[in-house]
Amino acid sequence: MATHTQTVVGSDADLRDLASIVVSRAMKSGATAAEAVVREGSEFSAVVRMGEVETLKDSGSRGIGLRAFLGQRAASTYSSDFSEDGLQRLIGGALELARVTSEDAFSGIPEPDQLGSLGDLDLYHEDVYSLPPDERIDYARRAERAALEADPRIKNSDNASFDASTSYKVLANSHGFVGEFRRSSCSVYAAPIAQDENGNMQRDYWFSLSRTMAKLESAESVGREAARRTLRRLGARKIASTKVPIVLDPMVAGSILDNIFDAVNGDAIYRQSSFLMGKLGQKVAAGNITVVDDGTIPGGFGSEPFDGEGVPTRRTVVIENGVFKSYLLNTYTAKKLGLKSTGNASRGLAGTPGIGSGNFYLQKGERTPQQIIGDIKQGLYVFQFLGFGVNTVTGDFSRGVSGLWIENGELTYPVEEVTVAGNLKDMLNNISEIGNDLEFRGSTAAPTLRIDGMMVAGE
Amino acid sequence: MTQNQNLFFQKFGITPNDLQRYLGEALSAGGDYADLYFEYLTSTSIRVDESIVKSASQGISAGCGVRVVAGERTGYAYTDDLAPEKILRAARTAALIARGPAKSPVQGFTENANHQLYPIASPSADADIAAKLELVMRADRSARAYDPRVVQVRAGYFDEVRQILVIGSDGTFATDVQPLARFNVSCVAKSAENSAQGAAGGGGRVGIDFFNAEKTPEYFAKDAARQAIIQLDAREAPAGEMEVVLGPGWPGILLHEAIGHGLEADFNRKGTSAFTGMVGKRVASDKCTVVDNGTLPSRRGSINVDDEGSPTQNTVLIEKGILKGYLSDKLSARLMGVPDTGNGRRESYAHIPMPRMTNTYMLAGDDSPEDIIRSVKRGVYAVNFGGGQVDITNGKFVFSASEAYMIENGQVTAPLKNCTLIGNGPDALTKVSMVGSDLQLDEGVGTCGKDGQSVPVGVGIPTLKLDSMTVGGTAR
Numbered sequence: 045m046a047t048h049t050q051t052v053v054g055s056d057a058d059l060r061d062l063a064s065i066v067v068s069r070a071m072k073s074g075a076t077a078a079e080a081v082v083r084e085g086s087e088f089s090a091v092v093r094m095g096e097v098e099t100l101k102d103s104g105s106r107g108i109g110l111r112a113f114l115g116q117r118a119a120s121t122y123s124s125d126f127s128e129d130g131l132q133r134l135i136g137g138a139l140e141l142a143r144v145t146s147e148d149a150f151s152g153i154p155e156p157d158q159l160g161s162l163g164d165l166d167l168y169h170e171d172v173y174s175l176p177p178d179e180r181i182d183y184a185r186r187a188e189r190a191a192l193e194a195d196p197r198i199k200n201s202d203n204a205s206f207d208a209s210t211s212y213k214v215l216a217n218s219h220g221f222v223g224e225f226r227r228s229s230c231s232v233y234a235a236p237i238a239q240d241e242n243g244n245m246q247r248d249y250w251f252s253l254s255r256t257m258a259k260l261e262s263a264e265s266v267g268r269e270a271a272r273r274t275l276r277r278l279g280a281r282k283i284a285s286t287k288v289p290i291v292l293d294p295m296v297a298g299s300i301l302d303n304i305f306d307a308v309n310g311d312a313i314y315r316q317s318s319f320l321m322g323k324l325g326q327k328v329a330a331g332n333i334t335v336v337d338d339g340t341i342p343g344g345f346g347s348e349p350f351d352g353e354g355v356p357t358r359r360t361v362v363i364e365n366g367v368f369k370s371y372l373l374n375t376y377t378a379k380k381l382g383l384k385s386t387g388n389a390s391r392g393l394a395g396t397p398g399i400g401s402g403n404f405y406l407q408k409g410e411r412t413p414q415q416i417i418g419d420i421k422q423g424l425y426v427f428q429f430l431g432f433g434v435n436t437v438t439g440d441f442s443r444g445v446s447g448l449w450i451e452n453g454e455l456t457y458p459v460e461e462v463t464v465a466g467n468l469k470d471m472l473n474n475i476s477e478i479g480n481d482l483e484f485r486g487s488t489a490a491p492t493l494r495i496d497g498m499m500v501a502g503e
Numbered sequence: 504m505t506q507n508q509n510l511f512f513q514k515f516g517i518t519p520n521d522l523q524r525y526l527g528e529a530l531s532a533g534g535d536y537a538d539l540y541f542e543y544l545t546s547t548s549i550r551v552d553e554s555i556v557k558s559a560s561q562g563i564s565a566g567c568g569v570r571v572v573a574g575e576r577t578g579y580a581y582t583d584d585l586a587p588e589k590i591l592r593a594a595r596t597a598a599l600i601a602r603g604p605a606k607s608p609v610q611g612f613t614e615n616a617n618h619q620l621y622p623i624a625s626p627s628a629d630a631d632i633a634a635k636l637e638l639v640m641r642a643d644r645s646a647r648a649y650d651p652r653v654v655q656v657r658a659g660y661f662d663e664v665r666q667i668l669v670i671g672s673d674g675t676f677a678t679d680v681q682p683l684a685r686f687n688v689s690c691v692a693k694s695a696e697n698s699a700q701g702a703a704g705g706g707g708r709v710g711i712d713f714f715n716a717e718k719t720p721e722y723f724a725k726d727a728a729r730q731a732i733i734q735l736d737a738r739e740a741p742a743g744e745m746e747v748v749l750g751p752g753w754p755g756i757l758l759h760e761a762i763g764h765g766l767e768a769d770f771n772r773k774g775t776s777a778f779t780g781m782v783g784k785r786v787a788s789d790k791c792t793v794v795d796n797g798t799l800p801s802r803r804g805s806i807n808v809d810d811e812g813s814p815t816q817n818t819v820l821i822e823k824g825i826l827k828g829y830l831s832d833k834l835s836a837r838l839m840g841v842p843d844t845g846n847g848r849r850e851s852y853a854h855i856p857m858p859r860m861t862n863t864y865m866l867a868g869d870d871s872p873e874d875i876i877r878s879v880k881r882g883v884y885a886v887n888f889g890g891g892q893v894d895i896t897n898g899k900f901v902f903s904a905s906e907a908y909m910i911e912n913g914q915v916t917a918p919l920k921n922c923t924l925i926g927n928g929p930d931a932l933t934k935v936s937m938v939g940s941d942l943q944l945d946e947g948v949g950t951c952g953k954d955g956q957s958v959p960v961g962v963g964i965p966t967l968k969l970d971s972m973t974v975g976g977t978a979r
Contacts, residue, residue, distance in 0.1 A: 093575075093773065096575060096576065097576050097600070098575060098576065098577065099576070099577040099578070099579060099855060100576075100577070100578050100579065100599065100600050101578075101579040101580065101855065102579075102580055102596050103579075103580045103581045103582070103593065103596070103853065104582075105566070105581070105582075105583045105853065106583065107564070107583070118557075118558065119558070119559040119560065119561075120558065120559075120560045120561075121560065121561050121562060122560070122561075122562040122563075122564075123562060123563045123564070124563065124564045124565055124566065124583040125563060125565065130563070133563070137561050138561075140632075141559040141560070141561060141632065142559075144556070144559065144632050144633060144636055145556040145557070145558065145559050146555035146556040146557065147555070148555055148557055151557075177599075200773070200774055200775060202773070202775050202896070237774075237775055237896055244897070245775070245777065245896045245897060246896060246897050247775065247894070247895075247896035247897070277897070280897070282973075285742045285743040285979075315552070315655050315657070315691065316654055316655050316691055316693065316698065317655065317691050317700065319698075321698075393562070394548075394560050394562050395548070395558060395560045396557070396558045396560075428894075430892050430893075430894065430899065430900075430901045430925070431890065431891060431892045431901035431902065431903055431923050431925075432889055432890040432891075432892070432903055433889070433901070433903035433921060433922070433923035433975070435700070435921045437691060437698050437699060437700040438697070438698060438699060438700075438734075438920070438921070440920050440921045442740070442903065442921060442922045442923040442975040442976065442977075443901070443923055443975070444892070444899065444900075444901035444923055444925045444975070446894075446899070460897060460899055461899050461925055461926070461927055461973065462925065462973065462975075463742075463901070463922075463923050463925050463973065463975025464975075465740075465742065465922065465923070465975050465976055465977045466977060467977075499742050499976070499977040499978075500742075501742035501743055501925075501973055501974060501975045501976060502743070502744075502973060503743065503744055503973070
C-alpha cells in the first residue's frame with residue numbers, strides 16, 4: 045500500500061498558522077475569546093483471516109474545531125472543510141450560536157498564566173510506517189499463525205490485524221497560546237477461536253500497542269498469548285450463586301479504574317453524580333490503594349504535553365493510601381468547584397472540552413498473581429467483564445463475567461454466564477490484595493486485584 | 504431525489520462521467536466489485552445543564568470512501584476532500600487490494616425507486632435554533648417541577664442530516680437524505696440517605712414538530728424524573744435464576760443482544776457465531792417470531808437504502824421459533840449465496856460497511872400483560888434498560904436493567920437496584936413461555952456498536968415472560 049498518508053512536514057506550518065488565523069479572525073468578528081483546534085491524522089489497517097488478507101485500509105483526514113465566546117456565552121463549531129467558504133461558516137456559525145446560549149459565570153478559556161506546553165514527551169516515532177506494506181500484512185498473518193499453531197483445538201480465527209496511525213494536533217487561543225504535538229501508534233492483535241469436542245466455541249484476544257515499532261511485541265508472542273487466553277475458556281460452565289473472593293486479571297482490573305475515573309472527574313462531582321461526592325479528604329478505599337493520574341510519562345499512551353485547553357499536563361495523586369486527595373478537573377469544573385485545573389481537559393473537534401485521564405493507574409503492590417490466587421480456598425478469577433452495569437451515581441455494580449474457578453489456591457475449570465455484583469463504595473474498601481504486575485497496555489492500567497464480599501449470581 | 508443529486512453534483516461539481524472514471528480507477532487492478540460512498544453530514548447539538556444553555560455546537564463533515572472487493576478481500580481508502588484528484592488517489596489506494604488485469608464497471612447507472620420512509624415537511628435541521636433551545640429548556644423546567652428531590656437535570660437535543668450518494672461498479676446508483684433527531688433527559692434525585700438517577704429520551708427520523716406534538720420535552724422529562732425518584736427507594740436485586748418478565752418496548756434490547764448480532768451474516772460466513780449452521784433449527788419457543796425491519800416509517804433504525812445503496816427490507820429472522828436466515832450485506836450475500844437483505848451499514852465514509860441491524864423486534868402474541876405478571880410467583884419485572892453486550896462466539900449476552908421491580912405472588916412490588924441479566928443467545932428465547940399482545944417499539948435512542956462503528960438502531964418487544972434467566976443482583 046502507498047504510504048501517502050504520512051504527514052508532509054511542510055504542511056504542519058500551514059496547519060499551525062491556520063489555528064491561529066481562525067482564532068484571530070473570530071476575534072475580529074466580535075468574539076471576546078476564542079480557541080481553535082486543528083487535527084490531522086492518518087491510519088493504516090491490515091486485517092487478515094485464516095492467512096488471507098481480509099481488509100486493507102489506508103487513509104488520512106483532518107478537521108478543525110472552534111470554540112468562540114461572547115462574554116460569558118460560548119458555542120462551538122467544527123468542520124472538515126478547510127476552504128475559505130468553510131472557514132467563514134465555521135467562524136460565523138460559532139458566533140451566531142454563541143448569541144443564543146446562556147451567560148455562564150464559570151465559562152472561559154484558561155488564564156494566561158495557566159497555559160503552557162511540556163515539550164517533547166517522546167510520543168511520535170516515524171517508524172510506525174517504516175515496514176513495507178507486505179510486511180505489515182505479514183505481521184498480522186504471523187500473529188494469527190502463531191495462535192492457530194499453538195494447539196489443534198484452535199480451529200478458526202475471528203481475525204488478526206496490524207494497525208498504525210499518526211496524528212498531529214495544534215491548539216491556539218486568543219491569549220496567544222499556540223501548542224502542537226504529534227503522536228504515533230502501532231499495534232498487533234489476534235483473536236483466535238477454539239472449539240471443544242462438543243462443538244462449543246470460545247474466542248479471546250491479545251494485542252500489543254506501542255508508539256514505536258521498536259517496542260512492539262513480536263507477532264508470535266501476541267498470537268501465542270491470544271491462544272492461551274482462548275484455550276483456557278474451553279468447557280466453561282455456569283456455577284451456583286455464591287459469595288466468594290474474586291480476583292481480577294489486570295485487563296478487567298483496569299476497567300475498575302475507568303469506573304473510578306468516572307467518579308472523580310469534576311463533571312460528575314459538580315453535577316452531584318458521583319458516589320464519591322463529598323468524600324474529598326476522606327477514606328474511600330482500602331489503605332493499600334493509591335491511584336495516580338499522570339499525563340507526563342514519556343511515551344505514555346495517555347501522555348500529552350498540554351491538555352485540551354492548553355494547560356500543561358501533570359501528575360495528580362487522586363487516591364493516596366485509601367484517602368481521596370484530588371478531583372480531576374478542566375478549567376470549567378475547576379472554577380465551578382473553586383479549584384485549579386489539573387490539566388485534564390479533553391477536546392475533540394466538536395463541542396466543549398470534557399475531562400479525560402492521562403495515564404491513570406493503580407500503584408502496584410508486592411505480591412505475584414500466583415501468590416494472591418494461592419491464598420484463596422474458593423473464589424473466582426475473572427478475565428472478562430460483559431456489559432455496562434455500573435451506576436456512577438450510586439456505585440451499584442453488576443456485570444457479566446467469564447473466568448476460572450479457584451479451588452484450594454489453584455485455577456481450575458472455566459466459568460461463564462454468571463454475574464458479579466456489589467457496590468463500588470464497598471468494592472474499593474474490600475480490595476484486599478494488589479499484584480506486582482502493573483503494565484500499561486493503554487492509558488488506564490491496574491495490577492491484579494483481589495476483592496472480597498461480592499455476590500456471584502449463577503444457577 | 505434530485506435534491507441530493509444537486510448537493511454532490513452541484514456543490515462539489517461531480518459529474519456522472521467523473522463517477523465512471525472513479526470506478527474505473529478503483530477496478531484498475533481488477534477485483535469483483537467497487538463502490539464509492541459520498542457523505543455530507545451536518546449536525547447540531549444543544550445542552551442544558553443547571554437550567555442554563557451551557558453548550559451549543561454545529562458541525563459539518565464530508566467525505567468519500569472507496570471500496571474494492573476481490574474475492575473475500577476488501578481494500579478501502581477515503582478522503583475528506585472531494586476534489587477529483589483526491590478521490591482518484593483514494594481509488595488507486597483501494598485498488599491495491601486486487602492484483603489482476605483492469606476491469607470495467609458497468610456503463611451507466613440504474614437508480615431504483617426508493618422507499619420514502621421519512622417524508623418530513625420541515626426537517627429538524629432547518630428549524631430555528633431558538634425553537635430547539637426552547638424544547639430543551641422546557642424539559643429542564645418540567646423535570647425540576649416533578650419533585651423537589653430532583654436536584655440535577657441535564658437535557659440535550661441533537662439532530663443531523665446525512666446526505667449520501669452510493670455508486671457501484673454493478674450500476675448501483677442510490678441517493679438518500681437521512682434526517683435524525685434525538686432528545687435526552689437525565690436527572691439526579693437525592694433524599695436524606697440516597698442518590699439515584701433516571702434517564703429518558705427518544706426521537707427518530709422526524710421533524711421538530713414531533714417534539715412539540717407527539718413526544719414532548721415534558722413527556723421525556725417526567726419519565727426521567729419518575730425513574731430517579733423510584734430508584735431512591737430501590738432495594739437490592741436478587742441473585743440467581745428466576746422467572747423474568749420484560750416490559751414492552753426498549754427491553755427488546757434482549758433480541759438485539761441475544762440473537763440479532765449472532766445472526767449478522769459476516770460472523771456466520773466465518774463460522775465464528777454461536778448461531779453458525781443453525782438455519783432451520785429451533786432457537787426459540789414457537790410463540791416467538793422476530794424480524795429485522797428497516798422499512799418502518801420515521802423510525803430511528805429505518806433507512807430508505809442501506810449504505811451500499813440496496814433498499815432496506817423486512818427480514819424474518821425467527822418464525823415460530825425456527826431460525827430462518829441471516830442479515831446480510833453485498834459481500835456476505837455473494838460469498839454465502841444468500842439474498843442481500845439490505846443490511847450493509849457503516850458509521851461514516853471513513854468506515855467499511857458490514858451487516859448491521861435496523862429495527863429488530865418480536866411480533867405480538869396473544870397473552871395479556873396482566874396475565875403474564877399474574878402468572879409469576881417470584882421473579883423480576885424489568886421495564887427499562889441501559890446497555891447490553893454479547894460475546895458472539897459463545898453466545899453469552901448481558902443487558903442491564905435500570906428500572907425493575909420484584910414480582911411476588913403475581914403482584915409487582917418493590918423497585919430494584921440496577922442489575923444485569925445474563926443468558927445464552929441460542930437458548931434464551933426457548934424459555935419464552937408467554938408473549939403479550941402489546942408490541943411496542945422503543946422511543947428511538949438506540950445506538951449499536953460493532954467493530955468500533957456506531958449506527959442508530961431500534962428494538963421492540965411485547966411484554967414477555969422467560970421461565971428462567973439469571974438475575975445478577977446481590978441479595979440471596
